[in-house]
Amino acid sequence: MWVEFGFAAILDNPAAYRLMLSVQMPHKDVLSYKTPASAYDEKHFSYQDGFVYSGINTSGLYTLGKISEDPSSHHIPCLKKELGLQTQRSTYYYKGSDNPPCSALDISYNPSFESSHPWLNALPYSFSGDTALIGIQPVSSSTDAIPEMFHIETSSSMNLQALVNFSTLSGYPKFVRYKRMKSLEHNSFVLENNILRISPAFAGVILDAAQLNHQNQYRDIRIYANMLFDDYDLELYLQADSTAPTGTMRVSQKASFDDPYQVFQDQYQLSMLSPVYDFRMLDNEQFFDSCQPYVRLKQNQRTDNLLFSVSNDDYYRIYSYPEADEADAWSFSHSEGHFAFYLPYKAQFGIVRDNQPHDSSSVTISKVSDIHLSLYQAQAVFPAEYIGNELPMGAD
Missing domain, CATH: 2.60.40 (Immunoglobulin-like)
Structure with a gap:
């Protein structure tokens, strides 16, 4: 009223x-x-x-x-559980805990920005600009944490399609990509009537993703002991001690799994609901002996699907991950339209729909070559030297 x-x-x-x-x-x-x-x-x-x-x-x-008021910078106090502050250029809001992680936030618009961080220098992207859209600096804090549910509404005449929230906090770099949507959802921002609305995940800078260049068909990502790399479709998390090995991980995408033994062709009826992601370390083969990054892949359709992996190193191995409440090395969890799992070794991973679930599998021996028989988590291998002797042609 x-x-x-x-x-x-x-x-x-x-x-x-x-x-x-x-x-x-x-x-x-x-x-x-x-x-x-x-x-x-x-x-x-x-x-x-x-x-x-x-x-x-x-x-x-x-x-x-x-x-x-200063049109290019604002000092936002963070003294209470909730704040709403309107200025001529922007409106700020948060609703968090009784003890915010910082005493204030210094917000700057179009600040100068140069970074030598590998993630913005070809591993995997190269930043071509010299300014950020927004800078966010906590006051009285040694971390990049900001109050929960922090929102910025600010004027923008740019036709932005994607943004990146980036922090080079010492010992814990973070990278999160946002895409333009009609409403605020997971990893999204809204731009309507020249008003940008975004909820950054942490302090640092917000960049126009159009200034991040990437020429290859793969992403070479520098790996750190503690890191958050969220590229919208692919998320990599690692929290380890300072002695954990580092290196560069190559992530390639393809339309389907490697299938040299025609296992997927003959023994499954699957529909791909994500690209197949191939993970491998370029310069540290022992990386997985002590580290297992936490990975989240975005699915294209929100239905009950499966996560398959294929490793084709010394042995060809297919594994279908069962769903669990929490992800571990041999099961995945499902939330916010993402499949989450731990990466135990170099392999290919993809989200699929099983169009023909089954509880048995068979194959007819028709040629002299290794035979791989797969049934979700189980796999049997019959070497070629047994075919024609112990295993006659035409046998099932």
């Missing part, structure tokens, strides 16, 4: 005034304003015949006056 509120005032230049609302509660601070218009509404007040008119529906302290 609205209450019409009017008071006498002498305004020399009504367009320069704002009607401010300040709400201070034990757990929350809110500062918003209305600008002048010919008629008052939710976002405007009116001025006529020496009176200011406004509709009000919130108790608080109302102040009328002229204000000035």
Whole structure:
């Protein structure tokens, strides 16, 4: 319900005034304003015949006056559990814990930005710009943590299609890609009527992803003992001690699994619901002996699907991961449209739909070559030297 509120005032230049609302509660601070218009509404007040008119529906302290602000930077206090702050350029909001991780956030727009970090220098991307869109710096904090549910709404005339939230925090780099959507979802931002809305995951910078160049058909990703690399379709997480091995992981994509023994062709009826991702270390073959990165792959359709892996190193091995509440080395978990698992060795992984579930498998011996018989988590291998002797032609 609205209450019409009017008071006498002498305004020399009504367009320069704002009607401010300040709400201070034990757990929350809110500062918003209305600008002048010919008629008052939710976002405007009116001025006529020496009176200011406004509709009000919130108790608080109302102040009328002229204000000035820095258009390129803002200092956002983080003193309470909840904050709402409106400025001419941007609106900020968060709702988190009683003890925010920092005392304030310094927000800057179009700050200078140069990075020598490998993730922005060909491993896997190269940054071609010299400024970021937004810089976020915590005050009184040694981490890049920001209050929970922190949102930014800011004006933008750019036709942005993808953004990257990037942090070079010492010992724990983070990279998260966001795509433009109609509503705020997982890894998304909204851009409508020249207003950008985004909820960054951490402090650092927000970059225009169009300035991240990548020429290869694969991604060579520098691996760190502690890291978060979320490229929208592919997420890599690692939390290990400082002595954990590092290196460069090559992630390639293809349309289907390697199938040299025609196992998928003859023994399964599968539909691919994601690309096949091939993971391998380029410069540290012993990496998987002590580290197993946590991986999340985005599925194209939200149905009950399976995760298959294929390793084709010393032995050809097919494995179908069962679903569990929590992922481990031999099972996957499913949430937010992603399949999560731990990467135990170099292999190919892909999300599939099983169009013909079965509880038995057979193959007819028709040629002298190794035979691989697969049934989800089980696999039998019959070497070629046994065919024609112990295993006669035509046998099942």
